Amino acid sequence: xxxxxxxxxxxxxxxxxxxxxxxxxxQIHRTPxxxxxxxxxxxxxxxxxxxxxxxxxxxxTDEDAARPRIRLHFKCENLQRGGAFKIRGATHALxxxxxxxxxxxxxxxxxxxxxxxLAIASSSHNPPIPCTVIMPSISTPSKIAATxxxxxxxxxxxxxxxxxxxxxxxxxxxxxxxxxxxxxxxWILLGQGTVALELTEQVEKLDAIIAPCxxxxxxxxxxxxxxxxxxxxxxxxxxxxxxxxxxxxxxxxKRVEEVKTLTIADGLRTPTxxxxxxxxxxxxxxxxxxxxxxxxxxxxxxLERLKxxxxxxxxxGLAVVLFDEGFRKRVEEEAGEGGWxxxxxxxxxxxxxxxxxxxFAREEEFKAQQEELLRDFx
Amino acid sequence: xxxxxxxxxxxxxxxxxxxxxxxxxxQIHRTPxxxxxxxxxxxxxxxxxxxxxxxxxxxxTDEDAARPRIRLHFKCENLQRGGAFKIRGATHALxxxxxxxxxxxxxxxxxxxxxxxLAIASSSHNPPIPCTVIMPSISTPSKIAATxxxxxxxxxxxxxxxxxxxxxxxxxxxxxxxxxxxxxxxWILLGQGTVALELTEQVEKLDAIIAPCxxxxxxxxxxxxxxxxxxxxxxxxxxxxxxxxxxxxxxxxKRVEEVKTLTIADGLRTPTxxxxxxxxxxxxxxxxxxxxxxxxxxxxxxLERLKxxxxxxxxxGLAVVLFDEGFRKRVEEEAGEGGWxxxxxxxxxxxxxxxxxxxFAREEEFKAQQEELLRDFx
Numbered sequence: 148x149x150x151x152x153x154x155x156x157x158x159x160x161x162x163x164x165x166x167x168x169x170x171x172x173x174q175i176h177r178t179p180x181x182x183x184x185x186x187x188x189x190x191x192x193x194x195x196x197x198x199x200x201x202x203x204x205x206x207x208t209d210e211d212a213a214r215p216r217i218r219l220h221f222k223c224e225n226l227q228r229g230g231a232f233k234i235r236g237a238t239h240a241l242x243x244x245x246x247x248x249x250x251x252x253x254x255x256x257x258x259x260x261x262x263x264x265l266a267i268a269s270s271s272h273n274p275p276i277p278c279t280v281i282m283p284s285i286s287t288p289s290k291i292a293a294t295x296x297x298x299x300x301x302x303x304x305x306x307x308x309x310x311x312x313x314x315x316x317x318x319x320x321x322x323x324x325x326x327x328x329x330x331x332x333x334w335i336l337l338g339q340g341t342v343a344l345e346l347t348e349q350v351e352k353l354d355a356i357i358a359p360c361x362x363x364x365x366x367x368x369x370x371x372x373x374x375x376x377x378x379x380x381x382x383x384x385x386x387x388x389x390x391x392x393x394x395x396x397x398x399x400x401k402r403v404e405e406v407k408t409l410t411i412a413d414g415l416r417t418p419t420x421x422x423x424x425x426x427x428x429x430x431x432x433x434x435x436x437x438x439x440x441x442x443x444x445x446x447x448x449x450l451e452r453l454k455x456x457x458x459x460x461x462x463x464g465l466a467v468v469l470f471d472e473g474f475r476k477r478v479e480e481e482a483g484e485g486g487w488x489x490x491x492x493x494x495x496x497x498x499x500x501x502x503x504x505x506x507f508a509r510e511e512e513f514k515a516q517q518e519e520l521l522r523d524f525x
Numbered sequence: 526x527x528x529x530x531x532x533x534x535x536x537x538x539x540x541x542x543x544x545x546x547x548x549x550x551x552q553i554h555r556t557p558x559x560x561x562x563x564x565x566x567x568x569x570x571x572x573x574x575x576x577x578x579x580x581x582x583x584x585x586t587d588e589d590a591a592r593p594r595i596r597l598h599f600k601c602e603n604l605q606r607g608g609a610f611k612i613r614g615a616t617h618a619l620x621x622x623x624x625x626x627x628x629x630x631x632x633x634x635x636x637x638x639x640x641x642x643l644a645i646a647s648s649s650h651n652p653p654i655p656c657t658v659i660m661p662s663i664s665t666p667s668k669i670a671a672t673x674x675x676x677x678x679x680x681x682x683x684x685x686x687x688x689x690x691x692x693x694x695x696x697x698x699x700x701x702x703x704x705x706x707x708x709x710x711x712w713i714l715l716g717q718g719t720v721a722l723e724l725t726e727q728v729e730k731l732d733a734i735i736a737p738c739x740x741x742x743x744x745x746x747x748x749x750x751x752x753x754x755x756x757x758x759x760x761x762x763x764x765x766x767x768x769x770x771x772x773x774x775x776x777x778x779k780r781v782e783e784v785k786t787l788t789i790a791d792g793l794r795t796p797t798x799x800x801x802x803x804x805x806x807x808x809x810x811x812x813x814x815x816x817x818x819x820x821x822x823x824x825x826x827x828l829e830r831l832k833x834x835x836x837x838x839x840x841x842g843l844a845v846v847l848f849d850e851g852f853r854k855r856v857e858e859e860a861g862e863g864g865w866x867x868x869x870x871x872x873x874x875x876x877x878x879x880x881x882x883x884x885f886a887r888e889e890e891f892k893a894q895q896e897e898l899l900r901d902f903x
Contacts, residue, residue, distance in 0.1 A: 226832055447878055450878060451876070454608065454833060454874040455832060503878060504885060507879070508882070
């Protein structure tokens with residue numbers, strides 16, 4: 148069974164996000180917002196050369212470099228239940244099942260943060276809802292163990308998309324379970340948007356929010372939550388192998404439907420969903436993209452300076468703020484002397500020591516690519 | 526100049542720690558206390574075999590395994606200014622300089638967290654106090670840059686202890702600066718003890734606190750802060766190459782004065798200071814020690830589950846709670862059905878991605894040593 152559609156007249160507005168928040172707030176963490184004088188200083192310092200490392204001196208400055216004034220507010224969804232914002236949308240979707248649907252359970256085939264979120268949301272629903280997660284049989288044992296640990300029934304499939312989808316249909320046939328999609332659904336995006344409601348309550352005066360865009364559930368939810376508030380919403384994507392599908396779609400005026408990328412921001416490898424793309428097109432001020440090297444630099448800063456653990460996908464927004472001269476010029480021009488207070492959503496922190504060591508072992512490779520990219524620009 | 530001695534009748538009591546807190550509280554962060562149901566569950570689950578990995582199933586349980594009930598409260602000094610608790614003692618020491626002494630500046634030769642803490646404390650003192658840090662010329666450039674970044678005057682020396690001390694004396698001769706020691710001084714330990722004051726305010730009912738013991742400033746300060754409260758204080762050390770000098774000293778009834786160890790808990794390689802040892806001997810309930818493998822497992826749990834960045838030295842207390850059957854039996858016996866609420870001090874988070882990758886690359890080596898250790902016990 149597909150997840151039931153909302154009433155056709157459901158307004159995708161801040162008010163609806165507020166209703167979603169009232170439904171889910173007892174089952175999610177109100178995650179902390181942290182700040183850092185050091186990162187504010189970095190963000191507000193003109194960059195000398197695009198290749199300059201974050202820790203290097205910045206005394207020699209390009210005359211043309213943007214001079215934005217930026218104060219950052221990090222919303223730590225990496226400290227959310229299940230280690231990512233995904234619990235918000237999953238919990239919200241479950242609230243709209245009928246008792247009969249709930250009794251037959253839910254199912255998904257994500258192998259990432261959504262599956263764990265759905266497992267947690269299902270087991271903490273009252274009464275608990277049976278949850279099946281289809282996972283490729285080659286998944287890492289720790290991930291399988293974690294998903295089972297959250298109370299899900301794990302069913303194995305082949306690794307290709309068709310194999311996984313066939314297994315999902317087979318299970319639905321057997322049990323009548325409802326398929327809860329990872330991002331492209333109104334109930335999901337309204338749930339994800341609650342992160343922005345909290346952020347606007349936690350920070351006195353917010354000028355903008357920047358959030359990662361993979362399937363677009365988080366970004367479209369935030370844009371929905373902020374519509375009418377005057378807070379500008381921006382999206383951030385990895386650029387590698389065309390992973391910036393949303394940015395490219397907006398540029399050409401048509402959604403990009405397929406993406407094949409191996410960016411280290413592995414939560415952002417999917418194309419933006421149809422429903423979400425429409426909202427982003429209408430309500431988001433701009434989508435920016437960053438390189439692997441820039442993502443890595445931002446990850447290092449968060450780990451070593453803020454001392455919280457993030458997955459690389461979580462810091463693309465920070466990478467835009469630190470490295471994208473287009474975005475930085477925009478802040479300088481629109482904000483002027485007063486500068487901007489920018490909310491940055493750290494979307495998740497589900498990684499391992501080995502995964503982090505693996506991506507940082509590639510730092511020189513990414514730096515070389517960066518140099519190449521910059522040469523190509525000249 | 527050595528740091529002035531406190532009045533000879535200064536009582537090392539909770540009241541004096543409270544006075545220290547009043548002096549420094551505007552210059553330090555009140556760091557958060559975090560909890561984790563998952564880690565409570567791990568800590569409260571009997572261990573099946575001593576070599577069992579943290580993430581493995583625990584269905585087969587040794588009949589004799591301890592069955593403590595433990596609720597953990599993590600005091601995040603890794604999120605403190607300068608990334609460690611050291612700012613507390615350094616800030617407090619500066620409050621007791623005369624104006625003349627302050628005008629001549631302070632000096633230290635630590636290359637670790639204390640140097641950075643003293644630099645920060647000096648520059649945020651009102652008025653700022655000149656701060657000189659003697660560092661071996663072979664120190665990593667990032668560490669030198671960070672210390673300078675905090676406002677210190679960095680002077681280079683040779684790498685051996687005599688070379689560094691000679692350079693310190695030379696500088697003191699020139700400037701009349703006051704030497705602020707990293708741990709073995711009443712002003713320092715009273716400052717470090719303020720961490721326990723906050724912890725007892727932040728957690729409603731605390732039965733015990735466990736803290737790392739290197740030079741012993743933190744542990745003796747906490748024991749001083751808790752004296753008379755009924756809260757039991759425990760110390761934790763690495764065991765490698767006899768790094769458990771405090772534990773060994775207490776066992777034989779005489780302080781161990783020299784230690785040579787390369788434990789990954791590199792903040793805990795020093796022997797316990799003289800003043801601190803006396804307080805620990807009198808007021809601490811027990812000191813426990815853990816292996817490199819156990820420290821690594823605890824570090825992984827904190828990074829991957831709590832999602833905060835800690836240096837290996839910071840988690841020896843957690844490692845004791847998870848792995849030391851002697852400690853666990855003690856909790857079971859003394860706490861009974863009600864269990865214990867245990868405060869664990871995460872002492873610092875100053876590490877880099879490369880340092881973490883480096884220690885986790887040695888996991889198999891540490892595991893083999895662990896197996897050997899366990900064989901030797903049998």
